[in-house]
Amino acid sequence: MISKPTRYYGEVNIPEIKEPSYWSDNETDYEKVQNLVAGLPQQIISYAVIDGNTATPQFNTPDSGTELTDGKLAEKATYTDKAWFRFTRGLARSIIFDLKNISAITGYSFGFLKEDATAVRLPATVTIAASENGVEWQEICHITGVNSDKESDVVRITGNFDGTYRTRFVKIYIPVYSHVYMDEISIFGTKKVGEAKTIVPDPEKKENYPEKFASPDEFNNIHDVLLSYICHPNVVPISKDVYLPHVAYIEDGVIKDTLFDSFMFLPYVAFLHEGYKKKPLKKEDWQLYIDTQFVKNGNLDALEEAVGEVKAALGCDDYKVSLVFSILFPVSSQNEFGEIDGKMLDFSKLEDRKTAIKWLIDEQIRIFNEKGYKNTYIQGFYWFTEEIDYSDSQLLSLIDYTTKYVRSLGFITSWIPYYQASGFCDWQRLGFDLACYQPNYAFNYSIPDQRLFDAAETAKLLGMCIELEIGGSKPEDVDRLKKYYAAGAITGYMTEAVHMYYQGGVPGSIYNSYISKDSYLHSLYADTYKFMKGRFKPEISVTDKTIDCPPSGSVAGMLSVASENTPKSNNIVEPPKNGTVELKSDGSFIYTPANGFSGEDSFKAVVDFGYDISEPVKVTINVK
Numbered sequence: 001m002i003s004k005p006t007r008y009y010g011e012v013n014i015p016e017i018k019e020p021s022y023w024s025d026n027e028t029d030y031e032k033v034q035n036l037v038a039g040l041p042q043q044i045i046s047y048a049v050i051d052g053n054t055a056t057p058q059f060n061t062p063d064s065g066t067e068l069t070d071g072k073l074a075e076k077a078t079y080t081d082k083a084w085f086r087f088t089r090g091l092a093r094s095i096i097f098d099l100k101n102i103s104a105i106t107g108y109s110f111g112f113l114k115e116d117a118t119a120v121r122l123p124a125t126v127t128i129a130a131s132e133n134g135v136e137w138q139e140i141c142h143i144t145g146v147n148s149d150k151e152s153d154v155v156r157i158t159g160n161f162d163g164t165y166r167t168r169f170v171k172i173y174i175p176v177y178s179h180v181y182m183d184e185i186s187i188f189g190t191k192k193v194g195e196a197k198t199i200v201p202d203p204e205k206k207e208n209y210p211e212k213f214a215s216p217d218e219f220n221n222i223h224d225v226l227l228s229y230i231c232h233p234n235v236v237p238i239s240k241d242v243y244l245p246h247v248a249y250i251e252d253g254v255i256k257d258t259l260f261d262s263f264m265f266l267p268y269v270a271f272l273h274e275g276y277k278k279k280p281l282k283k284e285d286w287q288l289y290i291d292t293q294f295v296k297n298g299n300l301d302a303l304e305e306a307v308g309e310v311k312a313a314l315g316c317d318d319y320k321v322s323l324v325f326s327i328l329f330p331v332s333s334q335n336e337f338g339e340i341d342g343k344m345l346d347f348s349k350l351e352d353r354k355t356a357i358k359w360l361i362d363e364q365i366r367i368f369n370e371k372g373y374k375n376t377y378i379q380g381f382y383w384f385t386e387e388i389d390y391s392d393s394q395l396l397s398l399i400d401y402t403t404k405y406v407r408s409l410g411f412i413t414s415w416i417p418y419y420q421a422s423g424f425c426d427w428q429r430l431g432f433d434l435a436c437y438q439p440n441y442a443f444n445y446s447i448p449d450q451r452l453f454d455a456a457e458t459a460k461l462l463g464m465c466i467e468l469e470i471g472g473s474k475p476e477d478v479d480r481l482k483k484y485y486a487a488g489a490i491t492g493y494m495t496e497a498v499h500m501y502y503q504g505g506v507p508g509s510i511y512n513s514y515i516s517k518d519s520y521l522h523s524l525y526a527d528t529y530k531f532m533k534g535r536f537k538p539e540i541s542v543t544d545k546t547i548d549c550p551p552s553g554s555v556a557g558m559l560s561v562a563s564e565n566t567p568k569s570n571n572i573v574e575p576p577k578n579g580t581v582e583l584k585s586d587g588s589f590i591y592t593p594a595n596g597f598s599g600e601d602s603f604k605a606v607v608d609f610g611y612d613i614s615e616p617v618k619v620t621i622n623v624k
Contacts (some may be wrong), residue, residue, distance in 0.1 A: 001070055008046065008050040008060040008090075009044045009063045010049075012043045012096065013042075014043075014096070014134035016166070016316075016604055017135075018623040020102050020133075021101045022193065023102075023191035023192070024103055028266065029189070029191065030191050031190055032190065033106070034097060034190070035186040035188060035462070036170075036187050037170065038069055039071075039097070040067075040069050040096050042063065042068055042069070043061040043063060043096070043097055043098075044096070046090035046091070046419055047092040047093070047094075048092075048454070048458075049450070049451070050089060051450070052446045052447035052451075053578070054088045054090075058086075059170075059179075059290060060087060060090070061086045062392045064088065065085055066186045067085040067182075067184075068085045068095070068182060068184060071184070073111060074113065074154055074183040075405060077113060077150075077152040077153050077154045077180060077396045078115060079115055079118050079179075080421065081113075081183075084181040086179070087174070087179065088176070088178070089176065089177070089420040089426075090176055091175070091176065091177070091420050092174060093174050093176055093180075094171050094173050095172045095174070097187070098168065099168050099169070102167070102168050103168065103189055103191055103193065103195055104166055104167075104190050104191075104193050104194060105130065105165050105167055105187055105196075106165070107159060107160040107186075107189075108157075108159060108188065109157070109184070109185075110126065110156070110158075110185055111155070111156045111184045111187070111524070112154070112156075112157075112180065112181065112182055112183075113155075113182075113183070114150065114152065114391060115151075115152045115486070116276065116277060117151065117152070119179055119276045120177045121178050121180065121389065121390070121391065122155055122180075123173060123174045123175050123180050124175055124390040125142060125143060125177070125460030126142075127141070127142050127143070128142075128161075128170045128172055128173075129202075130140040130165050130169065130171075131167060131201075132167055132177070133168070134168070137169075137171060137199075138200050138201055139164075140212040143159070147390070147391040154183075154531075155320060157526065163197050164195070164196040164197060165197050166193050166196035166198055169461055169560065170187050175422075177420055177421050178387060190394075195398055202277060209463070210275070210461070210463030211461055211464070213459060213466070213492070214435070214436075214464055214465040215496050215497060215498065216575070218381060219379070219498060220322065220379060221407050221411065223262075223497065223498060223499065223532065224260050224262065224499050224501065224532045225260070225261075225263070225264050225324065225500040226246055226260040226263050226501050227501060228264060228266070228299075228303075229266060229267065229506060230265060230267060231267040231288065231289050232268040233431075234394050235505065237292070237295050237298025237299045238298060238506050240302040240305040240420075242506060242507050243306035244310070245511060246260050246263075247260060247303070247306045248306075248309075248314075248338060249529045253459055255309075257529070258314070258316075260532075262322040262324065263320060263376075263501065264326055264382055264414075265293050265300065265326060266325040266384060267289055267326065267384070271289070278329060278385075280330065280331040280334035281328065281331065282334065282337055282495045283356075284338065287329055289326075289328065290360075290363055290364060293603060294368075294371065294405055296536045300323070300373075303321070303376065304371075304374070304375050307319070307320070307375035307376060308374070314586070320375055320409060321375065321585045322376070322379035323379060324379055324380050324382050324383050325361075325368075325378065325382070326376075326381070327357055327383050327384060327413075328360060328383065329385050330353040330356050330357065331347060332347050332348055332353070332394065333347070335348055340355055341355075344350055347492070350397055350398065353394065354398065354401050354402075355404075357398070357401075357402050359613070365378065365409070379412060380406065380414055380433070381406050381412075381413050381414070382413075382416070383413055386416060386417055386421055387417060387422040387423060388421075388422045388426070390423070399431055402431075403430075403431035403432060403433070405430065407433070413431070413432050413433050413434075414434040414436045415427055415430075415436070416435070416438060416500060417438045419438055419439055419451075424464075424476075427462070427464065428463070434465065436464060436465045436498070437459040437462075437466055437467065438469065439452055439484070442470050442480045442481065442484070442502075443467065445476065449487075452483060452487035456488070460498070461538050465493070465497045465498035466488070467502045468481065468499055468502075469481070469484070469506075470503050472509060473512040473516075473521065475521065475568065475610070478521055478610060481509070481528075482609070482610060483610075483611045484537070485536045485538070485611065486538035489538050509524075510524065510525060513525040519612070520566055525567075527566075529536060536565075537610075538612060539563065539613060541561070542559075542560060542562075542616070543560035543601075543617070544616040544618040544619070545617075545619055546620040546621075547591075547620075547621055548620055548622045548624065549593060549624075551593060551597065551598050551624070553592075554591060555590070556588065556589065557588070558589070559583075559588075559607065559617050559619070561617055563607075563614075565609050566585065566609065567608065567609055568608070569607075570587055571606055572605050573604050573606055573616055574603055574604035574616070576598040576603040576621070578594050579601050579623070581603050589605075591603075591619075597623055598624055599623060600622055601620075602618055602619060602621065603618040604618050605617055
């Protein structure tokens with residue numbers, strides 16, 4: 001099932017340095033302070049896979065691009081300016097320059113774009129390292145606080161190192177979580193080395209990572225969390241009947257078992273955003289969201305009723321499902337949010353943002369308790385942004401306050417960063433109790449299957465769980481969610497990790513598979529159940545077979561392909577040479593030899609299960 005991405009940037013090729021080389025003191029600019037990387041090519045390292053449509057010049061300028069050292073600065077604070085060298089995702093970049101000879105470097109200058117409307121972010125840090133041989137490196141500068149309060153800005157940072165360093169190779173390391181655009185890199189110094197400091201290689205650093213998925217036993221034994229979207233002007237409240245096949249696994253109208261054991265309530269993105277930009281919502285908007293969550297006979301009321309019906313059907317009187325409520329984001333441009341405790345809140349002020357978040361948390365808990373629900377309980381709260389905007393100078397303090405307050409109430413705070421989102425590696429240091437990693441594989445068919453395995457490896461390394469995603473209800477969408485299930489069985493996240501599920505809304509794609517009359521589309525519902533119970537088996541085995549056929553007749557048979565899952569289609573990949581074969585969707589076939597033929601004939605077929613295709617199975621026919 002695995003189609004692997006190709007390498008986007010070329011292999012880094014640093015020449016072997018046996019003896020240092022120096023500039024001639026006859027050079028006319030030997031003692032001139034200058035930009036030593038002007039006009040030089042660069043080599044680039046990406047620290048995570050670049051795949052799908054991001055593996056294009058539109059999102060990632062090829063390493064052959066000249067924009068970083070051509071001396072041309074961006075004229076406008078917009079992504080369309082042709083001076084920008086583009087980086088998208090890939091976790092981070094190291095940009096390496098070979099100065100050709102040992103030189104003395106003294107300072108730097110970089111230009112970055114910030115454009116909130118297109119999610120072009122400033123890097124949280126910039127690190128500069130130097131090396132005399134390209135093998136042993138010393139970090140000589142670590143830059144933080146790259147920020148701007150403007151929505152669109154060209155930000156230039158310039159500075160001097162703490163001394164003059166002798167070096168031949170320079171490496172600039174920049175975290176890249178969404179988009180980072182640079183127009184120019186300058187490294188200042190002289191060709192004359194003089195009394196420059198000798199590079200002292202840094203000791204090798206070893207990070208300690210959890211190297212295990214976030215598991216149910218760490219979180220009150222929750223396994224499968226459904227993202228339950230609410231608060232959209234064109235979407236009615238979720239009913240009990242819609243929730244029922246999510247709370248229970250139902251076959252032929254009969255409740256057989258439990259299904260989702262946790263439900264996260266969160267607003268549709270359209271409620272919070274206009275494009276990439278967060279809406280500066282007011283208190284009345286937050287109140288609308290709360291009222292919608294607790295609307296009479298719908299949403300949470302309906303879930304409570306559905307769980308009660310499932311409990312009665314299964315005879316599990318003590319069963320409850322857990323709830324995760326959302327924390328809406330206080331946008332800093334909102335300076336008249338509304339009054340709390342008689343004070344008008346201004347979100348340009350950190351303390352006012354804290355006050356609003358505390359009110360939102362407390363209000364949801366208060367109403368939940370007043371409702372007196374018997375079949376649900378609060379597990380925690382969800383921080384509703386999918387990345388960390390390090391240019392918001394208050395954000396880290398705000399998250400720290402929020403997670404500590406939620407923890408003081410006995411609940412957890414969860415976060416669901418998108419694939420390679422800004423800050424996803426720092427989720428524990430930020431204060432979150434649970435982070436769920438989005439592979440974002442479902443929504444773009446150009447992304448190779450390897451994305452699922454890369455995301456699983458990263459999630460396990462960092463102690464995260466995995467989000468399962470589906471982007472629609474077409475057969476191709478079903479294929480891709482089944483690939484999440486297959487990858488989970490192979491990598492271990494099926495049985496070892498907490499899972500969260502995005503199906504586009506409630507009702508959504510999993511619900512649509514439940515009501516579908518198409519056998520393949522409906523099979524997604526059964527496969528979801530098997531996955532949740534740790535019983536999805538992706539293995540497919542084939543057995544070649546030989547059958548006899550009379551010369552003047554036909555013969556019927558069945559492909560010998562073994563799997564516990566529902567096939568999507570069967571396809572002839574090598575037709576018979578001396579006859580015809582009719583292959584049906586259930587794997588049965590009818591072979592008819594050509595008039596007058598006797599002897600051996602054969603054909604080959606494959607069975608497509610959506611998540612994988614079987615090896616060719618050969619059917620040999622002896623016509624005699």
